[in-house]
Amino acid sequence: MAVSLDLLMNAVISGLLLGGFYAAVSIGVAIAFGMLDIVNIAHPAFILLGSYIAFIGNTVFGIDPILAAVIMLPAFYLLGMAAYQVYYVAFERRDDQSLRGLSFFFGVLFISEVALVLIFGVDYRTVQAPYIGPSLDLGLFALPLRLLVPFLVSMVMAVGLQLFLSRTFVGRAVQAVAQDQQALRLMAANPTRIKRIAFGLSIATASLAGACLIIYQPVEPSIGREYIGRVFAICVLGGLGSLPGMVIAAMTLGIAESLTSTFFGPSWAPAVAFGILLVTLAVRPSGILGR
Amino acid sequence: MPFTLVLIAVAAAIFAFGRWLDNSYAFVVGYIVVQYMVLGTAWNILGGYTGYVNFGVTAFFAIGAYSTVALHKLVPTLPLPVMIVVSGVLAGLVGLRTGYLTLRLRGVFFSIATLALAVVVQTLITNWDFVGGARGAYVLRPRMAPLIGGEYMQYLFLLMLGLGVIVLATARAIERSALGYGFAAIRDDEAAAEASGVPTLKLKLIATTLSGGFMGMAGAPLPFQVTYLDPASGFSLNYAVNAIAMPLIGGTGSWLGPVVGAVLVGGLQEYLRVTISSAVNVLVAGVLMVAFVIAAPQGIVGLFQRKR
Numbered sequence: 001m002a003v004s005l006d007l008l009m010n011a012v013i014s015g016l017l018l019g020g021f022y023a024a025v026s027i028g029v030a031i032a033f034g035m036l037d038i039v040n041i042a043h044p045a046f047i048l049l050g051s052y053i054a055f056i057g058n059t060v061f062g063i064d065p066i067l068a069a070v071i072m073l074p075a076f077y078l079l080g081m082a083a084y085q086v087y088y089v090a091f092e093r094r095d096d097q098s099l100r101g102l103s104f105f106f107g108v109l110f111i112s113e114v115a116l117v118l119i120f121g122v123d124y125r126t127v128q129a130p131y132i133g134p135s136l137d138l139g140l141f142a143l144p145l146r147l148l149v150p151f152l153v154s155m156v157m158a159v160g161l162q163l164f165l166s167r168t169f170v171g172r173a174v175q176a177v178a179q180d181q182q183a184l185r186l187m188a189a190n191p192t193r194i195k196r197i198a199f200g201l202s203i204a205t206a207s208l209a210g211a212c213l214i215i216y217q218p219v220e221p222s223i224g225r226e227y228i229g230r231v232f233a234i235c236v237l238g239g240l241g242s243l244p245g246m247v248i249a250a251m252t253l254g255i256a257e258s259l260t261s262t263f264f265g266p267s268w269a270p271a272v273a274f275g276i277l278l279v280t281l282a283v284r285p286s287g288i289l290g291r
Numbered sequence: 292m293p294f295t296l297v298l299i300a301v302a303a304a305i306f307a308f309g310r311w312l313d314n315s316y317a318f319v320v321g322y323i324v325v326q327y328m329v330l331g332t333a334w335n336i337l338g339g340y341t342g343y344v345n346f347g348v349t350a351f352f353a354i355g356a357y358s359t360v361a362l363h364k365l366v367p368t369l370p371l372p373v374m375i376v377v378s379g380v381l382a383g384l385v386g387l388r389t390g391y392l393t394l395r396l397r398g399v400f401f402s403i404a405t406l407a408l409a410v411v412v413q414t415l416i417t418n419w420d421f422v423g424g425a426r427g428a429y430v431l432r433p434r435m436a437p438l439i440g441g442e443y444m445q446y447l448f449l450l451m452l453g454l455g456v457i458v459l460a461t462a463r464a465i466e467r468s469a470l471g472y473g474f475a476a477i478r479d480d481e482a483a484a485e486a487s488g489v490p491t492l493k494l495k496l497i498a499t500t501l502s503g504g505f506m507g508m509a510g511a512p513l514p515f516q517v518t519y520l521d522p523a524s525g526f527s528l529n530y531a532v533n534a535i536a537m538p539l540i541g542g543t544g545s546w547l548g549p550v551v552g553a554v555l556v557g558g559l560q561e562y563l564r565v566t567i568s569s570a571v572n573v574l575v576a577g578v579l580m581v582a583f584v585i586a587a588p589q590g591i592v593g594l595f596q597r598k599r
Contacts, residue, residue, distance in 0.1 A: 039399050041346075041406070090585040100584050102344050102402055103539055107581035110532050114574045225528065229410050232403045267425075271414035274407035281400055282392045 010141050011262040012255055017143065019254025020151030021216055023247045024209045025227055026234040027157055028202040033232070034240040035178035036195050036202075038087065042105040043231060044224035045112035046203050050076065050210020051219045052120060058127040065127045066153060069211035073204050080203025084196045109224065116221035124218035132215060150212035157205060162243045174198045178241055226270055233277035239287030248288060252276075295460045302452040309448065310441070318444045322516060324557040325451045326509055330530065331537040331549030332458045333505035338535070339543025340471060341498045342478030343398050347389075347405030348531040350412040351382045351503045355510030356525050357416055358382075360428045363514070364421070370437070371450060375511040382507020383500045385412075390499035394492060413526045427521025430514040447512050458505050462546040465501075474498060506534070529573055533557070536580035542590025551591050 025047060032040040050069055057068030091101045131145040165171040173194045176184045181191045213219060230253065238249030253273055261269045280287065309317055330348065337343050355378035362374050385408075393404040417425050436446030465471045473494045476484035485491045514520045533556070541552025556576055563572035587594055 039402075041403075086585075100588055102346075102399070103535060103584050104581055106346065106532070106535065107577045107584065110528065110577040111574065111581065113528075114577065118571075118574075222528075226410070229403075229407045233407065236400070236403070265418075267418055268414060271411050274411045277407045278392060278404060278411070281396060281404055285396055285400065 011258045015255030015258030017147035017151045019251035020154045023250035024154030024212045026231045028205040029231045030246040031202040042109040044227040045109045046206035047210045050207040051214040054211040055125045065211040069207045076207040077200040077204040080200035084199035113221045124220045126218045230273040233273040237280050239289040242289040245289030298456045318448045320561045322448045325455045327557045328553035329509040330534040334534045335538040337498045337502035340474040344402045345405045347409040348534040349526045350409040351506035352510035353525045354382045355507030356513040359511045360422045378511035379504040379508040383504030386499040386503025390496045394495045417522045536576040540583045542592030548592045
């Protein structure tokens with residue numbers, strides 16, 4: 001009895017930490033899909049790009065992966081703005097059905113995966129950092145540092161973005177775009193410019209999320225696919241447009257996956273996210289804290 | 292009816308031409324192109340006609356393939372056409388159930404749910420030991436083809452051609468029927484269609500079932516063609532991208548679009564596969580798809596229609 005309680009507690013704790021990491025991965029989509037209504041299913045591709053850049057920074061220049069990601073933040077922000085500009089010119093302006101936009105992002109996801117395979121090959125890549133091996137031993141349970149660090153980075157990102165959205169002028173403008181674009185236009189603000197900034201932020205988070213990813217697990221080009229469903233499951237479960245909801249949903253998913261992995265076997269873990277997604281869509285599509 | 296006869300005649304001519312060429316690789320290429328044509332047309336019934344993007348192509352396709360594996364292990368003497376029909380029914384049922392869960396929501400949620408479905412099905416099959424799980428399953432190809440003699444590959448090609456005829460005839464029949472008009476109404480403005488009395492949920496379920504069923508049928512002969520099937524290759528994203536890219540490139544408005552797309556893109560891919568490399572050919576579909584989606588949303592068929 002004592003053994004299985006110990007196992008259960010460890011599973012829950014690592015599930016919480018895992019959930020924190022999933023929150024980092026989903027923040028970008030929470031902004032893009034939850035607030036801007038842009039179904040960016042290519043977000044895992046940007047995250048992988050961040051991972052590989054962190055990998056290059058670590059192996060070629062010897063810098064810490066998170067530091068590499070922070071350095072690349074402005075570049076990713078500009079990339080996000082450019083991507084939004086393409087998306088806007090090609091799809092939003094024409095007021096087209098979402099079919100084209102979805103296919104566009106799907107194509108981008110696929111192209112980036114193949115491009116990464118051609119450039120880096122299919123070998124798993126990892127980084128070296130002082131916090132990847134050891135764990136924090138807290139008596140009853142152990143906190144692996146390689147889970148704890150992404151968790152902390154993720155919380156900082158989430159809190160930072162939530163403060164940005166609620167306290168700053170631009171942040172509130174982003175929330176306004178999510179609620180009523182027409183009204184924003186009547187207030188003499190340009191929704192396109194705001195959306196561009198917001199999407200840039202969304203892709204910038206992918207840079208840090210990529211560093212977290214390669215700290216958490218070895219990376220190879222096709223793992224992006226596993227994360228598409230997880231990310232959207234988290235955003236839908238949390239409720240579109242709500243960052244706190246997304247964090248709660250991420251924790252929930254992390255715990256669910258961790259428990260499944262521990263008690264049923266890791267090969268069932270991918271199905272958990274998607275099972276949750278399908279059930280949420282069928283039962284309560286607006287999510288936990290959705291509008 | 293005349294259209295179906297024309298299709299059968301064309302298919303017979305193609306098969307006779309293949310036999311005259313007497314090159315077994317030609318049959319493999321032919322099989323792959325026609326398979327993508329069936330997949331593309333099946334996808335198009337839900338995607339192009341009704342406007343709901345299905346990213347879970349791999350789920351239905353693999354259900355078809357793995358049904359064959361399972362049936363082959365249970366009843367080794369079962370003829371392949373029977374297995375195709377069973378696969379189609381199973382895949383269609385899965386389509387129906389998925390549709391029922393998600394089609395009451397916005398189109399975007401349906402697309403995400405289909406992505407989810409693909410991973411769920413892959414996980415289930417990876418954990419199912421009877422069909423080999425992650426180890427994969429070997430399916431021995433008979434040496435001689437039943438009915439027509441010659442290599443077994445020719446028999447597979449003939450079956451796929453037959454499937455192509457059925458799917459194209461169905462697609463064209465849908466286009467010109469009340470069902471097709473209902474689909475188009477849903478695609479153009481679902482709220483208005485519902486308000487005008489179009490039974491949108493029922494029609495969407497029909498579209499999903501037909502689409503899923505045909506995709507399953509397209510996947511059924513796969514184990515005999517590749518002889519070794521494991522989840523990584525059976526659920527390969529290539530099938531999904533091709534199934535979506537080909538109708539988008541060829542044109543989603545008519546039955547001719549997926550045919551044009553499959554012949555052009557499929558042919559180009561095979562050509563690149565043997566001349567440059569296996570990885571580059573896969574890039575082609577993605578790049579072309581993005582280019583066409585941005586520049587020519589109506590596809591190749593649409594370009595020609597506009598010129599008139």
